[in-house]
Amino acid sequence: MVTIGDVARVAGVSRSTVSYALSGKRAISDQARRRVEDAVRELGYTPNAGARALATSQTMVIGLLARFLEDEFAPAMLQYMLGVSNTARELGYDILLSTEEDGARALRRMSDSRMVDGVVLLNVAHEDDRLPVLRAAPQPGALVGLPGDCTGVDVFDLDFEEAGRLMVDHLFRLGHRELILVSQPEHVVERGGAYVWRLQNAAQEAARARGVTLHATFGSSRQPEIGRDLAAVLDAHPGATGLILNNEAAAAALPSLLHERGLSAPRDLSVLGRYSEEFASTFSLHYSAVESAPDRLGRMAVRQLVRRIEGEIAPDDPYVVRFVSPELVDRGSTGAPPARAPG
Amino acid sequence: MVTIGDVARVAGVSRSTVSYALSGKRAISDQARRRVEDAVRELGYTPNAGARALATSQTMVIGLLARFLEDEFAPAMLQYMLGVSNTARELGYDILLSTEEDGARALRRMSDSRMVDGVVLLNVAHEDDRLPVLRAAPQPGALVGLPGDCTGVDVFDLDFEEAGRLMVDHLFRLGHRELILVSQPEHVVERGGAYVWRLQNAAQEAARARGVTLHATFGSSRQPEIGRDLAAVLDAHPGATGLILNNEAAAAALPSLLHERGLSAPRDLSVLGRYSEEFASTFSLHYSAVESAPDRLGRMAVRQLVRRIEGEIAPDDPYVVRFVSPELVDRGSTGAPPARAPG
């Protein structure tokens, strides 16, 4: 391979001059600069990233720890990944991706062997086994997802509590007094998927405060089970006029179910989901929804992480926990509840 | 950070002894080995990956060049990525992920700066601008997707031609004589999505050979457009009794459409898709389909790539082009065509 020494020889200058000409870290005569540039072009020189990393202690690589858990909707994860990856690239960083099950191990490997300057953790659980590893690591970390303990890390998440309140409130104002909330599977909650209960508890509380009945249930993340779950919960609560979905699979399965039953939204049932624009458009979901903003969250996490990496944040600057406010995208699937059948 | 020198000092041996004790590349006395192991544990030593890469010219990293193109179904790409990533890890490699638009540039950067030992290209086009870069690179590359020119690379893909024949044949044997094929958008074909025309041409030919009428059309990759496309093509060919879908969005949109029209498969229409098991289960698609095997293709590509990287393949061993035979997963959505309406 062509090295900085080759460039120096061809340009007739020293290796340090080549280095400085390229980095611009000290003044260089026009003549030297031109000869270096020519030599670089002629030889097709690109610095060896490993050697540079060794010399500077900077890898210009960010570790991305994705977690694909059973009972969660994989395509949703992709949107977060893309937000992280694209933003990192814009800021000059590459992405080292881990999708392995044992995220703590992957993180330890990346961190201990100094492969990355910082890491982004996706799909963070309430008690996340990657967090102790991250806190002990010399590299900074940014999370997408709110853990129970946020010390030592920057945290970004959708404000799921506000989302829960917003959804109940929206339907309440339209006149609904009996609602159903279908969340992710209970299994997700048990292993620490805090966003599930954050939304659910807030929704419950808002409902109570307004005198609204809210039937909160868990649904499967799989087809066709979730279709049956939805059917069962609708049957169980015939008086419910509004349906809130914090479960992508449920949203994807709902159109078929409504068709089967000859129901349409919002005529017979008002429907409100929580998913991304991208998801809606890919799966033809014309339900109004709280935007989960995966790309934006990924972007925020990377931006903050890079600020930490590059020392733009003073060491004693506090860590942040930043919530994205839920936005309700109106696609026309909510309206006044149907008039009660006479009698 | 703790270096090999720290370990050597604590263990009371030389740095080379530590290195050899860890790599096992030369015999070590039991005593020395034990002291090294103790010191490693005590200090929590992990070799610096960059330094090791510089010394060995091996990064133990594989570049993964994903391409998310407009009009293609993003979640499908994720399955390939997971196949690649998980297999790489099993074989001891990490993944450097690129999702940027300019794949050729990303590849050049990874390759020139020696960040990777080899690369996997996903979603390869007939004329793929990443290929010239790859051929000029010192690292080997494996492709998922068949390009027009396969020289210098290992290629893995589903046998889309066989898939096209298989699907037509399957429906022909059930008695169908008029079929519809809905492919990806024409736009995908125009920019080199060879799998679209490979399947379509083979299907056309098989249909001709059997005296079957095949209406080949392109459909949108987006909702709700694809729903309208499907409706239009069904209206245009009322005599068609079989529907072949080489378009994930179409498959996802079909259930609603059939419900709307009061049709069911296979009673009124036999349906045959081309997508993965994972896709089918995530989106509740109970249509029989040719399995696109993304995880398997990703796995095959990485395995071959690692063989090349590690020199298990002799330099003069020819490059391979390996097709996965399509398997038809029967989910019961095909059957005999409906009896003709009398008259």
Added chain:
DNA sequence: CTGAAAGCGCTTACAG
């Protein structure tokens, strides 16, 4: 404005 040299943390012939 420039060069010689040290150093980043490893691996691996070389010599014993």
Added chain:
DNA sequence: CTGAAAGCGCTTACAG
């Protein structure tokens, strides 16, 4: 079986 030393390809004080 082991150690001293060279080398991988960079960057960056240091000295001029």
